[in-house]
Amino acid sequence: MNVRRISCVFVIASWITFSLYYYDTICAVIKPRIEIVISANKDLSFEEILTYNGTEDYLIKTPGCYIPNYGKTLKFREAKIIKHFCGTRAVFIEKISEEYLFINIDETINEYSKGNDYNCCYQFVTPEVVEGITDQRKIRYSSCVPFKNQTKIELLEEMIVVKCATKLKVVYEDAYIFVKKLKTKKYDDLNQETPWNVLILGMDTMSRARLISSMPKTAQFLRNHHWLDFRAYQKVGYNTFPNVMALLTGRNLSQVHAECHKSLDQCNDIMLWSYFKKAGYYTASGEDFLRLPDTFTRYDGFKNAPTDHYMRPFFLTGENSIGNLVCTKKRPSANHLLDYALDFTNTYKNDKFFGMFWFNSFSHNLNNVPELIDSDLAKFFENFHTNGILNNTFILFLSDHGLRYGEMRVPYESYYEERLPMLYLWVPYDFRRKYEMFKNLLVNQSRLVTPYDIYVTLLSILEIGNNTEQNSIACPNCISIINELSPNRTCSDAHVHEKWCSCHPLTKATNHVATKNAIDAAIHDLDDIIKKIETTKCMQCANLELNKLLRAHTYNTLNATIFVLAFKMTPGDVSYEASVEQRGDNFTVLDTTQTISVYNTRGNCVLNPVHRAYCICVKLC
Numbered sequence: 001m002n003v004r005r006i007s008c009v010f011v012i013a014s015w016i017t018f019s020l021y022y023y024d025t026i027c028a029v030i031k032p033r034i035e036i037v038i039s040a041n042k043d044l045s046f047e048e049i050l051t052y053n054g055t056e057d058y059l060i061k062t063p064g065c066y067i068p069n070y071g072k073t074l075k076f077r078e079a080k081i082i083k084h085f086c087g088t089r090a091v092f093i094e095k096i097s098e099e100y101l102f103i104n105i106d107e108t109i110n111e112y113s114k115g116n117d118y119n120c121c122y123q124f125v126t127p128e129v130v131e132g133i134t135d136q137r138k139i140r141y142s143s144c145v146p147f148k149n150q151t152k153i154e155l156l157e158e159m160i161v162v163k164c165a166t167k168l169k170v171v172y173e174d175a176y177i178f179v180k181k182l183k184t185k186k187y188d189d190l191n192q193e194t195p196w197n198v199l200i201l202g203m204d205t206m207s208r209a210r211l212i213s214s215m216p217k218t219a220q221f222l223r224n225h226h227w228l229d230f231r232a233y234q235k236v237g238y239n240t241f242p243n244v245m246a247l248l249t250g251r252n253l254s255q256v257h258a259e260c261h262k263s264l265d266q267c268n269d270i271m272l273w274s275y276f277k278k279a280g281y282y283t284a285s286g287e288d289f290l291r292l293p294d295t296f297t298r299y300d301g302f303k304n305a306p307t308d309h310y311m312r313p314f315f316l317t318g319e320n321s322i323g324n325l326v327c328t329k330k331r332p333s334a335n336h337l338l339d340y341a342l343d344f345t346n347t348y349k350n351d352k353f354f355g356m357f358w359f360n361s362f363s364h365n366l367n368n369v370p371e372l373i374d375s376d377l378a379k380f381f382e383n384f385h386t387n388g389i390l391n392n393t394f395i396l397f398l399s400d401h402g403l404r405y406g407e408m409r410v411p412y413e414s415y416y417e418e419r420l421p422m423l424y425l426w427v428p429y430d431f432r433r434k435y436e437m438f439k440n441l442l443v444n445q446s447r448l449v450t451p452y453d454i455y456v457t458l459l460s461i462l463e464i465g466n467n468t469e470q471n472s473i474a475c476p477n478c479i480s481i482i483n484e485l486s487p488n489r490t491c492s493d494a495h496v497h498e499k500w501c502s503c504h505p506l507t508k509a510t511n512h513v514a515t516k517n518a519i520d521a522a523i524h525d526l527d528d529i530i531k532k533i534e535t536t537k538c539m540q541c542a543n544l545e546l547n548k549l550l551r552a553h554t555y556n557t558l559n560a561t562i563f564v565l566a567f568k569m570t571p572g573d574v575s576y577e578a579s580v581e582q583r584g585d586n587f588t589v590l591d592t593t594q595t596i597s598v599y600n601t602r603g604n605c606v607l608n609p610v611h612r613a614y615c616i617c618v619k620l621c
Contacts, residue, residue, distance in 0.1 A: 052231070052446065054212070059231040059420075062487040065448040065503035067232055067416065071209030074413035078214055079367045083323025087330040091120065091162045091174055095155070095343070098181045105149040109164060112171040118164050120172075121146045125159035127305075127313050135303050139316045155180055159314045161329075175329040177314045177336060179343045182282060195352045196428060196461045197393035198276065199345060202358035204240060206370065207402030208233070208422040210363075215374040221381055222397070222424050228441055230481075232448045232503075233423035234496055235401045236474075238594060240295050243400040243421070244358070246451035248272050250459075250472030252495075264299050268306045272458055276354035277308065279462055283353070284344045286311025288333035289326050289360040290319060293609075311340060311357075324369045326361035334359040334373055338380045349389050366406045366598065384426075394461060395426035396454070409577070409596035412506055412551050415564055419502045423449065435464075440484040447485040448503060450494045452478040498562065499579050499591035506553035506564060514582060515552050518563035521587035522578035526569070529592075529614050539605035541615035544569040559583065562590070572602050572616035 059067040090108040093101050105120065112118075121144035128138035144163060147153065158180045164172035208231060212219045222229070235243050242253040249256060249270045260267040268274055273283045285307040287296055296302060301312065314336065319328050326333045341357045362373045381397075384390055399421035408414055425441070432438045452475040459470035460480035472478045475495035479485070486493075491501035509515045523546060530541045550566040563580040578593040595613035603612035 052229075059208075060446045060448070062447065062489070064486065064488040064490040064493070065232060066505065067420070067502050068505050070413035070416040071212065074209060074411055074417060076210055076213040077408065078369050078371065079324060081324055081369055081372070082367075084325055084369070084372050086322060086325055086327035086332055089174060089330045090172055091164065093160065093162070093176045093178075095178045096152075098347070099155055101153050101155050101160075101178065103147055103149075103151045103153065103162075109172060112164065113166055114171075116166040116168075118166050118171065119146060120148075120162060120164040122153070123161045123163070124157035125161055125175075125313065125317060126157055134305075136305050136310060136312055137301050137303060137316075139313045158309070159317070161317055173329060174331075175314065175317045175336075177311065177340050179284075179309060179340065179347045181347050182308060194392065194430060194434070194464075195281075196431065196464070197281075197345075197349075197352060197389065198354045198396075198458060198461060199341070199389075199393055200356040200396045200398070201341065202244070202356070203362070203370075203397070203399050203422075204358065204360040204364045205401065205403060206363050206399035206422055207417050207420050209417060209420075210370070210402060211422050214370040215377065217374045217378040218381070221378045225381075225385065227397070228425040228427060228445055230423040230425065230445050230447075230449050232446070233398065233421055234448055234450050234491070234494070234502055235419055235421055235500055236450050236452065236496055237500070238401075238592075239404065240400045243451055244295055246472075246474065247398075247454055248356075250452055250455040250474060250478075252474040255473060260299060262299070264296060264302050264306070265304050268302070268304070271306060272455065273307050273354055273356060275459060275462065276352075279352075281352040281354045282309075282348045283307035284309035284311075284341075284355040285357065286314075286337050286340060287358040287360070288315055288319070288328075288337050289364060290315050292360055292364060295358060295360075307356075309344060311337065314340075324367055324372060326368075332361065332373070334361050335376060338376065342380065342383055345384070345389050345393070346387060349387065390426065391429045392431075393426070393428055394431075394458075397424040397426075398422060398454075404594075405596050406598050409575070410550055410566065412553055412564075412566075414596075415506060415553070415577075416502050419500050423454070435482075437482045440482060444481045444485050447481075447487065448489050448491070448494055448496075449481060449485070450475070450478070450496060452495060453481050453485075456480045457482060497591060498557070498581070504555040506555055509552040509554050509563060514561070515563065515565075517587050518552075518580040518582065519546065519549065519565060519567060521580050522565055522567070522576070522589055522593055523569075525578070525589040525593055526576065526614065529611075533611045533615055534607045535605040535615070535617065536607065538619060538621040539617050540620055541603075541606075542571055542618045544572070544574075544616070546570075547573065550575060563587075566596060572600070573597075574600055574613070574616070 057069055059069050088108050090106045092104045096102045123144045124142040125139050127134050127136045128140045158177055160176045162174050163170050236246050237243050237253055245256045277283045315328055315333060319326055319333055328336055337357050337359050341355060344355050362368050363370045401421050402417040404418055427441055452472040456470050456472050456478050457480040460482055491503050526544060533541050547568040547570040553564045555562050561582045566577045568575045574595060575597045576593050577596045579590040581588045581590055600613050602617055603615035605617035606612050606615050
């Protein structure tokens with residue numbers, strides 16, 4: 001008993017000693033630099049920068065950008081859980097080496113066969129080859145090879161489909177994907193002292209506030225393990241495509257359209273993963289929920305694999321919506337993606353790798369429920385704390401934007417929610433020990449950051465030690481967040497359009513005359529859009545009239561007042577949000593007015609799907 005007490009006291013004393021030493025060491029290294037920040041911003045102390053705890057009235061508070069802590073008052077309402085079950089897996093395939101798999105048939109198979117005799121076989125799945133050219137948008141199956149329980153097979157291809165059938169019908173089908181390690185030697189044209197791996201995990205439609213509210217286990221894990229939390233990660237475009245492409249290419253939407261208008265294959269050379277591949281890295285990418293039009297299905301997707309390993313063909317084996325889930329056979333699509341991402345990092349942890357994996361299926365639509373993957377995602381990150389890759393791997397857990405439509409867009413706080421996706425960053429242990437630049441990353445948690453900055457940052461990771469500067473075409477003055485960002489930085493400095501800028505508090509509009517003029521300008525802008533919409537024969541878009549003003553707020557810029565308005569139109573009860581700039585007696589709509597309603601099904605007569613949000617179809621003949 002005494003030995004136990006002594007051991008306990010020793011452990012507690014050691015922990016306290018280590019904690020005090022760690023804090024003093026961090027303070028000694030970082031505090032001189034932080035004091036410069038404090039001198040520029042008297043409202044923030046050194047302790048506040050390091051210990052922001054979420055109870056403050058702001059997310060960041062700098063001379064250039066003030067963002068209120070909207071999550072303190074915004075109450076998230078997620079969809080009800082209807083059904084969260086893709087099926088019971090009865091055939092398990094385990095990767096036992098880089099060359100072999102082991103197949104085990106569980107007794108659960110009898111529930112599928114209902115006691116009847118059955119036979120099982122497996123097929124490898126590969127991209128289709130048409131006239132000698134591989135097309136990643138289509139798949140083909142090998143012949144089905146019979147197998148019994150506890151069978152060892154060779155890993156010939158990454159994707160496998162298993163079928164079990166009685167004499168009458170197929171009773172069981174499942175799909176699996178494993179990383180098949182490339183044997184070719186990678187060319188390395190960089191003379192790096194330490195090659196830093198990069199893993200990007202993206203979750204669609206996930207603000208920082210939504211993560212904390214709807215995925216508490218994941219959020220708590222990230223806090224407990226001291227991932228960096230960039231509270232002012234600011235989107236630069238309306239939906240997924242411009243924000244993801246800004247991250248991957250450093251270009252804005254018009255620049256992307258100019259280079260990628262024929263196909264995504266045409267512009268793959270400007271994607272981040274291509275730079276890493278040229279530098280000798282093994283690369284991988286994947287995205288689930290393929291029927292969404294937001295990300296890489298644009299321009300008909302990639303015909304050629306953009307990276308060494310590419311998951312799209314796997315999801316072509318069949319994604320189905322079941323309740324709140326999107327399933328690929330017996331597993332949610334996102335779980336397949338997480339398993340593959342983990343397999344990829346384990347396979348190449350002794351090499352150099354860059355992976356980007358994006359999942360939509362637990363958060364994109366209003367009937368998706370993030371809570372359902374919360375435990376699995378926390379376990380996914382926990383694996384990295386045991387498999388050794390955290391010493392030399394940057395891991396980014398981020399999103400493209402927050403909730404863009406639905407009932408959650410009515411409260412005024414949703415203005416910030418929609419514009420502020422999450423960004424959490426794991427910085428490698430070795431990097432923290434080796435470079436004083438780590439202190440800049442700590443400071444930048446309370447700075448305005450955009451996808452353009454992350455693009456430059458990831459390129460700079462390739463060049464650490466080479467003193468080569470990188471930049472973004474869309475934002476030439478954006479810098480890597482490994483360098484300290486100025487506390488005076490504004491949306492204009494970061495090339496964020498005023499329409500999307502979050503760097504200001506909103507106050508309720510009190511000037512009723514000016515508010516009415518702003519609403520009139522927004523409605524007039526909608527009328528102009530509607531008049532130009534092309535529809536199918538015998539159809540036209542109805543003229544819309546104001547039904548109800550949902551909210552009206554303002555903020556001031558240097559030379560203007562900006563009105564942020566949400567209003568409902570009739571017929572159709574479609575709601576919109578508009579930003580209207582007032583300069584003197586002139587009222588001008590900023591960018592394009594966007595819908596905040598659930599997807600408009602009454603606009604099916606439009607020829608261009610982009611116009612669906614603005615059209616209530618009326619039959620003419």
